[in-house]
Amino acid sequence: MPIRDKHEFKVSFLQVLDEDGRVDKQLEPDLSRDQLLELYRGMVLAREADQRMLRLQRQGRLGTFSPSTGQEAAACGPLLALGKADWLVPAFRELGALLMRGVPFNRVLRFWGGWEEGNVFPGVDRTLPIAVIVGSQIPHAAGLGYAVRHRGEKDTAVLTFFGDGATSEGDFHEGMNFAAVWKAPVVFICQNNQWAISTPLNKQTVSESIAQKGLAYGMPVLQVDGNDALAMYRAAKEALDRARAGDGPTFIEAITYRLMMHTTADDPSKYRAEGEVDQWERRDPLVRFRKYLGSKRLWNAQKEEQLRVEVKQYIDDQVKEYETPIDVKPDIIFDLVRGIAHELIEEQRAEFLHRLNDENEDADA
């Protein structure tokens, strides 16, 4: 009995804009002028806000945070395809996605400044807080997808992000499998930025790609140039449409690069070569997109200048709001964990406040 081939799998790669901003006309998505400019503004805002956060951290005005410079296209492109009824389930390196979603920058600052209030996004629905615990949000996204289906919500999808490091976590595999088995309307985007803190990709996995891991769970996969905002939009749009149509989850691997440190508490020069960073700086997603806008006669130096001024003003105002004192409410965590009150939680709150009171009395004694 001869051995015969039974299944063959392949992983495709999508790029729409090349590194010099040249577009593939066949693949170019049909986006309006306003949509293109919204996407570019989102990326510029994310970059400027990220750089501002780094300075604030160095000045002691912000806690540790995870910079996203270089990964704006991977985070912002898909957001253009995300609707208000859809869910956004972020990890911790999607500043651009949160800002495009309409989360006020001061809330992101509050989060990284250690305020529980940074987990609350006023006026923005269906958006989960930043998830610092690696991969923890993946089963949440699968569960949300299942709930959406269970409740019979039509035309609703869930978009979640995570990094290459998360794909080594059990949560990733459990979440992917559940979503596939349940045909949950979830789009999984792995921002493969080549480094999990100081662990390079070749020590993370020996798979040819991260994308192929999705094949094992029986869902469509696509590898995308993650520094190409148009490709990221296109891939996410198709996946979200498929999810909303009831055709189940999709796994997208965005090939990108973290140009800065993992968090402000580490020094990448201690674990990676400078040449590698230079190589990726040439693939900057903003430069490429700006060239594309220029070639469509939608952009020029004057407009760029106006945008930078507008974005800086917004950031300045938001920083000011962040630094405006608000009352410290130590028991706020008991408000935020559950949607509706529960007697056990209320019992814990009472005990917590009681202890806090005792401590304060001791300290004043």
Add this chain to the structure above:
Amino acid sequence: MTEEATVFEFKLPDLGEGIHEGELLTWHVEIGQVIDEDAPLVDVETDKAAVTIPSPVGGKVLELVGSAGDTLTVGEVIARIETGDGAASAAPAAAPPAVAQRESAPADSEAAPAPAAMVPPQPAAPAGPRRGPVPAAPATRRLARELGLDIAQIPGSGPAGRVTREDVQRFAAGGLEPVTAVAPDDESAGTGAAPSGIPFFELEPMPDFSQYGAIETKPVRSIRRKVARKLATSMIVVPHVALMDDADVTELEVFRRRERRTDERRLSLLPFVVKAITECLKEHRMFNASLDPQREEIIYKQFYNIGFAADTPRGLIVPVVRDADKKSIIEISAEIYELAVKARDGKIEVKDLQGSTFTITNIGPLGGTRLVPTINYPEVAILGMGRAKPQPVVRDGQIVARTILPLTLAFDHRVADGADSARFMSALVRRLSDPLDWLLAMKG
């Protein structure tokens, strides 16, 4: 906002997570200069990273505290900047802390913020009997409970007076006075020497040398500090014994000098010794080991990475030839040369300095006849090579001139005994003295 000038005091923030101090690398401004908000102010290197700190305000620089090489403590005022000429005087100087404070939470979590520079200073550690709960991690509390100790009595040396595991252990060993009896000086919270717990061991303060004549002081930093710490640990922890012998390298020298190359890449004696050492280590594995006193275990290493001491313009460092047992003498020679050049040019990478299992110090070419080296802790042994030179020796009843290489093996007597060292040394001397015999017995 008034037009009045105000002085902004910039306190060194916690640049990483739980960083206490940093070394000042360079100021980007001078006193009297006007600096813009967010313009580079100072470069500081912490245990984790070297970072540029941008100025949180714009204004005129009135004072800069410290100069390159100084250690700055988190929370200390490092610069005073006059703000208030309108534009630059915005929020930060007057704004209350923006970063949330968790005064009641003793344990840090990853997301816990760095203390803000703008936060009013808090006492680093309680100076008198403690009030309120004792800051300590749950595992530390448990240890104290298991040892039957009241954690409230244990002085804490950690940040904000936190009681650490080591504090509990020292307290249990009787090395620390209880908090309630006599309030300890505040020095345990900062850079002051913590009580050592070693009987009869006490560091007395330095006398004031300036009363006898002119002096110059320089901070002990970077490489010098690392060398000092490592060697002090080695000398205090390890019972050193040194065994000396001579290798007659006359024939080896003849063989070595046949090599035609005349430049600085020419074969030296060192690669021969490195190769011979790897073979001796395989035969006597206790010299390729480390003793873990906490676990009471000896760790035998099954790889042979040989470090060699290199004298560089910035001080002593020890580059490592990895897997020297698997390399030929000529490969080892080339690698030593490359590492030495990198070390000299300050281009050595951290990985080139890690993982050695045995160290050789070759002081010979520089001077001296022989030396007793200090073990590169936590290794078990170190070989000191003296200067190989012609000496009169007795052979078959005759005095003849031979080239003699003096060797000293310093070893950790906890792991190896005198007899072991004699056998190790003989195996080494035999190889170096009879290269032909060595070659015939050499394995891949």
